[in-house]
Every structure is written in structure tokens, then in C-alpha cells.
Amino acid sequence: MSDWCDCFNFGISITKQASEIVMTMFQQHKDVRVKSSSADLVTETDERVENLLISAIRNRYPLHRFIGEESVAAGEHLELTDTPTWIIDPIDGTVNFVHRFPFVAISIAFTVNKQTEFGIVYSCVEDKLFCAQRGGGAFLNGEPLHVSGQEDISRCLVVTEIGAERDDLALSIMTSNIFRLLTLPVHGVRALGTAAVDMCQVATGGADVYYHIGMHCWDIAASAIIVQEAGGVVMDTDGSQFDMMSRRVIAASSLVVAGRVADMIQAFPCRRDDEQPV
Ligand code: IPD
Ligand code: CA
Numbered sequence: 405m406s407d408w409c410d411c412f413n414f415g416i417s418i419t420k421q422a423s424e425i426v427m428t429m430f431q432q433h434k435d436v437r438v439k440s441s442s443a444d445l446v447t448e449t450d451e452r453v454e455n456l457l458i459s460a461i462r463n464r465y466p467l468h469r470f471i472g473e474e475s476v477a478a479g480e481h482l483e484l485t486d487t488p489t490w491i492i493d494p495i496d497g498t499v500n501f502v503h504r505f506p507f508v509a510i511s512i513a514f515t516v517n518k519q520t521e522f523g524i525v526y527s528c529v530e531d532k533l534f535c536a537q538r539g540g541g542a543f544l545n546g547e548p549l550h551v552s553g554q555e556d557i558s559r560c561l562v563v564t565e566i567g568a569e570r571d572d573l574a575l576s577i578m579t580s581n582i583f584r585l586l587t588l589p590v591h592g593v594r595a596l597g598t599a600a601v602d603m604c605q606v607a608t609g610g611a612d613v614y615y616h617i618g619m620h621c622w623d624i625a626a627s628a629i630i631v632q633e634a635g636g637v638v639m640d641t642d643g644s645q646f647d648m649m650s651r652r653v654i655a656a657s658s659l660v661v662a663g664r665v666a667d668m669i670q671a672f673p674c675r676r677d678d679e680q681p682v
Contacts, residue, residue, distance in 0.1 A: 408488075408514060408516065408521045408522060408537070409537070411465065411488070411514055411521075411522070412514070412521075412522045412524075412535075412537055414461070414464060415461075415490075415512050415514065415522065415524050416524055416533070416535065418456075418457055418460045418461065419457075419510050419512060419524050419526045419533075420526065420533075421456075421460075422453045422456055422457055422494070422510055423510055423526055423528040425449060425452060425453055425456065426449060426453060426495060426501070426508060426510065426528045427528055427529070429447075429449045429501075430501065430504060430508070430528075430529065431504060434447040434448070434449065434501070434502055435447060435448055436502050439477055440568060441568050441569065441570045442570060443499060443566075443567075443568040443570060444568040445498045445499055445502055446474060446477065446498060447495075447498065447501065447502065449494075449495065449501070450473070450474050450494050450495045450498055450501075451474045451494075452494075453494035453495060453510065454472045454473065454474045454475065454492060454494035457472075457490075457492055457494060457510075457512070458470050458472055458475070458490075458492065461490055465488070467487070467488070468487065468488045468489065468490060469485065469487045469488070469489045469490070470489065470490050470491075470492060471483075471484065471489060471490070471491045471492070471621065471622060472490075472491075472492040472493075472494070472622070473492065473493050473494065473620065473622045474494060482621075482677055482678055483678060484515065484518055484621075484648075484649065484678060485518075486516070486517045486518060487516075488514065488515070488516045489514070489515045489516075490512060490513075490514055491512070491513040491514070491515065491621055491622050491625045491626070491648075492511070492512050492622060493509075493510070493511040493512075493600065493620075493622035493623055494510060495508055495509070495510065496508070496509045496510070496511045496525075496598045496599060496600040496601070496622075496623055497509060497596075497597050497598030497600075497601070499597060500596075500597040500598060505597060506529040506530070507527065507529065507530070507596045507597055507598050507601050508527070508528050508529060508598060509525050509526055509527045509528065509598050509600045509601050510524075510525070510526045510528065511523075511524070511525050511526075511600040511622060511623065511625070511626045511627065512524045512525075512626055513622075513625035513626040513628075513629065515625075519538070520538065520625060520626075520628065520629045520648075521537065521538050522535065522536060522537040522538065522629065523535065523536050523625065523626030523627060523628065523629040523630050524626055525600045525601065525604050525626050525627050525630060527598075527601050527604075531545075532544060532545060532604075533545055534549070534604040534607065534627070534630050535630065536549075536607075536629050536630040536632075536633035536634070537633075538629060538633070539633075540633065541633050541634075542607050542629075542630045542631075542632075542633035542634040544604075544607075544608060549607045549608055549609075549630070549633075549634040550609055550634055550635055551606060551607060551609055551612075551631065551634050551635045551636040551656075551657040551658075552609040552612050552657040553609075553635070553657055553658060554612040554657045554658060554661060555657075555658045555660040555661060556661075557588060557590060557613075557660075557661055557664040557665070558588055558589060558590060558591075559590075559591060559612075560590045560591060560612035560613050560657075560661060561590070561591050561592050561594065561610075561611045561612050562585055562590050562591075562592065562593045562594070562611070562612070562613050562614070562615075562665075563593070563594045563595065563596070563602045563603075563605055563606070563611045563613070563614040564581075564582065564593060564594075564595060564602075564614065564615050564616055565595050565597070565599055565602060565616050565619065566578060566595060567616065567617065567618040567619065568618065569618045569672070569674070573672050573673075574617075574618065574672040577617075577670050577671070577672040578617070578672070580670070581615075581668070581669040581670060584668050584669070585665070585668055585669070588668070594611065598623075599616055599619045599623035599624050599627070600623060600624065600626060600627045601627075602614050602616075602627075603616075603624055603627035603628070603630070603631055603653075603655050604627050604630055604631075606631050606634075606636055606655045606656065606657060607627070607630045607631045607633075607634035607636060608634075609634075609657070612656065612657045612661060613654065613655070613656040613657060613661050613662065613665055614631075614653075614654070614655045614656075615641060615653065615654045615655075615665050615669060616652070616653055617641060617651065617652050617669075617671045617672060617674065618651055618672070618674050619651060619653070620651065620677050621648040621649055621677045624648065624653050624655075625648045627655070628646060628648065628653070628655065631655040636655055636656060636657055636658075637654075637655070637656050637657075637658065637659050637662045638653065638654070638655045638656075638662075639653075639654050639656075639662050639666065640652050640653070640654070640666075641653065641654055641665075641666060641669055641671050642666065642671065643662075643663060643666040643667075648677075649676050649677040649678040650676060650677075651674040651675075651676065651677060652671050652674075654666055
């Protein structure tokens with residue numbers, strides 16, 4: 405089990421504090437700004453929660469580094485190094501937050517030597533705390549989590565996301581991926597509007613596989629270790645090793661199902677999270 409228990413416990417405690425801000429603002433009117441596309445939004449609460457998390461963590465661990473969604477959006481350089489690093493999405497599901505659709509999460513992963521040591525996903529409205537430390541299993545509100553173990557794709561409940569990319573190529577590949585899976589067939593396709601919570605459904609066994617193209621490292625870094633510690637498999641959509649910077653992920657209940665989905669879906673081109681704009 406990880407040597408980073410103090411950081412893990414501190415992460416849980418500040419996540420719960422930050423969620424009070426999310427919940428207070430949930431029903432209120434929000435001033436919304438558009439980022440990369442009409443479906444990529446930010447509110448004052450996203451920035452406030454990220455600032456609160458980073459300043460609390462920095463105060464306690466002054467040498468640690470951060471990759472935060474809104475700091476990167478504001479122009480901060482994104483680089484994952486060997487230094488202990490907190491990867492933060494202050495609100496995963498900002499579009500849901502704006503509409504008051506009740507799936508929003510705070511997602512925090514912690515890496516050392518580029519390896520994830522723990523992940524915390526707090527689904528604020530549901531009051532569900534998903535977490536995992538490397539080698540220590542995965543938990544939901546203190547209860548152990550296990551993937552379904554399903555190996556038959558035709559019996560799978562699939563979770564995916566439409567995502568924030570709105571160009572014709574991305575939309576056509578995204579919809580044809582769903583079409584191909586539905587015609588396999590699979591039992592169904594679902595989308596909650598937050599990659600972090602979607603992926604945690606695989607960890608609970610409530611869904612059998614999740615895939616997504618175009619999300620960012622802060623959306624899925626925490627839930628990736630939660631799925632792995634629940635006994636699941638996480639890989640790139642091309643079947644290669646999971647790379648949180650690649651903007652492609654499959655999280656599945658079994659290697660067989662992950663491989664079947666990798667064979668069925670196509671990815672559209674996305675600039676890596678750690679690639680600098682030209
Ligand atoms: C988004 C959500 C959404 C997914 C997008 C993400 P955000 O994150 O996870 O479900 O489809 O790709 O960017 O912007 O709400 O933090
Ligand atoms: Ca976000």
C-alpha cells in the first residue's frame with residue numbers, strides 16, 4: 405500500500421470541504437464562460453474550488469506540483485514530472501453543474517515518479533466518495549468496490565461521453581462508434597456527463613465498460629486507479645498501455661471486454677495534453 409497516507413487523508417478532507425462550495429452554488433445562477441468549444445464551460449465556482457484546493461495543498465506540501473484544469477486553461481504549463489503532483493479537476497461535469505443536472509464531481513489524483521499513488525472522486529450531489537490507494541483496493545463510502553468481471557460484450561452496459569469536441573470529424577466518429585457497439589449488440593449505452601463518475605461506475609460493477617476520446621488527464625486520472633484497484637483493466641483505445649496524457653481511455657471489467665471495445669471503436673485526432681500548442 406502507498407506511503408502517501410497523509411496526502412491521501414488530507415486530499416479526502418479538503419475534497420469534502422470544497423464540495424460544500426459546489427453544493428452551495430449548485431442551485432444558484434452561474435456566470436458561464438465558454439472555453440475551447442460551446443460545450444466546454446467554466447464558472448466562477450470551478451476557479452474558486454481549484455484555487456481553494458491548490459492553496460490548501462500548497463500550504464501543507466510546499467514542494468508539491470499541480471496540474472489543475474482551470475490553471476492550465478489560464479495558460480499554466482502542463483507537465484507531469486517525477487515530483488509529487490496533484491492532478492485536479494475542481495468540477496468534472498461543469499455542463500451538468502451549469503444546468504443543475506445532478507452529476508458533478510471533484511476529482512483528484514496524486515502521482516509520484518509519474519505513477520498514480522491514489523485517486524479521489526467525490527460525486528457531490530450523490531454524496532458518494534470513490535477512492536483508491538495503489539495496492540489498497542477501491543472503496544465507495546468506505547465499502548470495497550469490485551468490477552463486474554463481465555467477459556461477454558453482448559451482455560455489457562457501456563458508458564461513454566459525447567465530449568466537448570464539436571467538429572464534424574469528431575462527431576461522426578463518436579456517433580459511429582456508438583452505432584457499431586449498439587449493433588453488436590450491447591445491453592445499452594449511458595452517459596452521465598462526468599467522465600470521472602462515469603468511469604467509477606465500472607469500478608462499482610454497475611457498468612461493464614467505459615470508453616472516451618477527447619477528455620483530459622484531470623477528468624480520468626483519479627478514476628483510472630479506482631477502476632484498477634477494483635480489479636478492472638484500463639487501456640488506451642488503440643489497445644496499448646494506458647497513458648493519461650493521450651486523451652483516450654477504455655476502462656473495463658475484463659481484458660476481454662476492453663479488447664473487444666478497442667477493436668470496435670475508432671479515435672479522432674486530439675492534441676496530447678502534454679504537447680505544447682504550436
Ligand atoms: C468534461 C466531462 C465530460 C466529458 C468531457 C470532459 P469538465 O469535463 O468529464 O463528461 O465528456 O470530455 O471534458 O469540462 O466538465 O471538467
Ligand atoms: Ca472541470
